[in-house]
Amino acid sequence: MAETVEKKKLQIAIYWGAACGGCDVAILDTDAFILDVAALADIRLWPLAVDGKYADVEAMEDDELDLVLFNGAVRNSENQKIAELLRRKTKVMVAMGSCAHIGGIPGLANEFSRDEIFNRAYLDNPSIEEGNVVLPVAEKKVAAGTLEIPHFHRAVRRLSDVVEVEYFLPGCPPAPDQIKAVLLAVATGNLPPAGSVVGASDRALCDECGRSKDEKKVTRFFRPWQIIQDPEKCLLEQGILCAGSVTRAGCGVRCPDSGMPCRGCYGPPPNVMDQGAKFISAISSIVESRDAGEIERVLGEIPDVMGYAYRFGLPASILQRSTRSQ
Amino acid sequence: MEYEPTIVGFLCNWCSYTGADLAGTARIKHRPNLRVIRVMCSGRVDPTFIMQAFASGADGVMICGCHPGDCHYLEGNDKAYRRFQLLKKLMAAYGIEDQRLRLEWVSASEGERFARLVDTMTAELKELGPLKLPPDLSLVPGPCPDPTAVREVTHG
Numbered sequence: 001m002a003e004t005v006e007k008k009k010l011q012i013a014i015y016w017g018a019a020c021g022g023c024d025v026a027i028l029d030t031d032a033f034i035l036d037v038a039a040l041a042d043i044r045l046w047p048l049a050v051d052g053k054y055a056d057v058e059a060m061e062d063d064e065l066d067l068v069l070f071n072g073a074v075r076n077s078e079n080q081k082i083a084e085l086l087r088r089k090t091k092v093m094v095a096m097g098s099c100a101h102i103g104g105i106p107g108l109a110n111e112f113s114r115d116e117i118f119n120r121a122y123l124d125n126p127s128i129e130e131g132n133v134v135l136p137v138a139e140k141k142v143a144a145g146t147l148e149i150p151h152f153h154r155a156v157r158r159l160s161d162v163v164e165v166e167y168f169l170p171g172c173p174p175a176p177d178q179i180k181a182v183l184l185a186v187a188t189g190n191l192p193p194a195g196s197v198v199g200a201s202d203r204a205l206c207d208e209c210g211r212s213k214d215e216k217k218v219t220r221f222f223r224p225w226q227i228i229q230d231p232e233k234c235l236l237e238q239g240i241l242c243a244g245s246v247t248r249a250g251c252g253v254r255c256p257d258s259g260m261p262c263r264g265c266y267g268p269p270p271n272v273m274d275q276g277a278k279f280i281s282a283i284s285s286i287v288e289s290r291d292a293g294e295i296e297r298v299l300g301e302i303p304d305v306m307g308y309a310y311r312f313g314l315p316a317s318i319l320q321r322s323t324r325s326q
Numbered sequence: 327m328e329y330e331p332t333i334v335g336f337l338c339n340w341c342s343y344t345g346a347d348l349a350g351t352a353r354i355k356h357r358p359n360l361r362v363i364r365v366m367c368s369g370r371v372d373p374t375f376i377m378q379a380f381a382s383g384a385d386g387v388m389i390c391g392c393h394p395g396d397c398h399y400l401e402g403n404d405k406a407y408r409r410f411q412l413l414k415k416l417m418a419a420y421g422i423e424d425q426r427l428r429l430e431w432v433s434a435s436e437g438e439r440f441a442r443l444v445d446t447m448t449a450e451l452k453e454l455g456p457l458k459l460p461p462d463l464s465l466v467p468g469p470c471p472d473p474t475a476v477r478e479v480t481h482g
Contacts, residue, residue, distance in 0.1 A: 111420075273374055274377055277372065280413060280416060281374075283412065284405070285405055285408065295408050296411060305415040306416060306419035317377070318378055319377050319420050322420050323420065
């Protein structure tokens, strides 16, 4: 009897690729619900919180898992290998969080070549003490045998570039309520069609933002700390670069409600092919000038256009990565 | 065979397309490398179009509109100009050279100017060579078709 009950339990795995760990923390942020998850499900792999080894996953039958929440982008050979392994072992694969969904912050590395990234991390970096350069090696022979580290790919890819994904749960990190909703949906078998973006809306963030919106005419752009903002008024109208107009709603307007501009972590709304393209289009159209010199001055003050346009979604853009990253 | 660049041209209906038409009716010779797409206004050209053009194999993109102050819709070309400022920066970050993206004003009477612009851009791109995008670039989201296209690297 005990065994049948055991078998009915949901079999889940939670994994991180190229990620910061924030998504895992967001799962813990479901508070006491996490105890229900533990009662409802066997967590077979969760590097952040429970024991469980890759070998245990390899030993599983195909489709033995009911759900994998995969957060993080695919940056190296380990990310890819485990993504492929978990794909074989699970019925439902969820790309959780911005990194798995659209590439996330790690995706910004697609602007640079591997050599540039390597040099920046290990050689040319203000935090490296002079004479104390330590370089990683792919293989190292030690007394116990040979140690290996994963190989670094040419570019950051989304989870869906590597394996088939059933659902996308956007956000950096996704709101705990939405994580809860996804777990409950799987538990009750109440699933949307495969390929759906879950836990988010089909509208742009501006649609849910409560700030007053009037005419947008900007003569200077500000970073949030450069201006004392009007808490009631649209941030873009105040010259603060807000990505709300090109971002899918569903987060609960957390950033604009706390005085920070939207940075675009939920990715583009449906039918937008390229979030960054729409972002620069929106930003340039609100500049209040018809004078070439003035236009160049106003728009020239925006630092790091790439970083603003694709803060979370460079690998999901039409061009995906810079020609330097070959 | 000699390399011939492919240039996609977005020409506004009221000035530049008419200017290109004039080049044709006046039998002004120019290089055949420009693929023309007629749009109602240069202000209609979404940055998405430019990225799509490059991703689909264009070596260069030329946007042509009415001269400042002459826009049929009053300020569509100003909008194009503003968008172009950020677009240039974005393309540079993508590693796509400046010469591959141009915004030019061509009036309905400037058939000769249009022809010379096409010639100049073609010559510049010939010198620059084909646009080399990363090999596994795919417009279709989904599994990476060729895993070996993203080769692994070992440092050290």
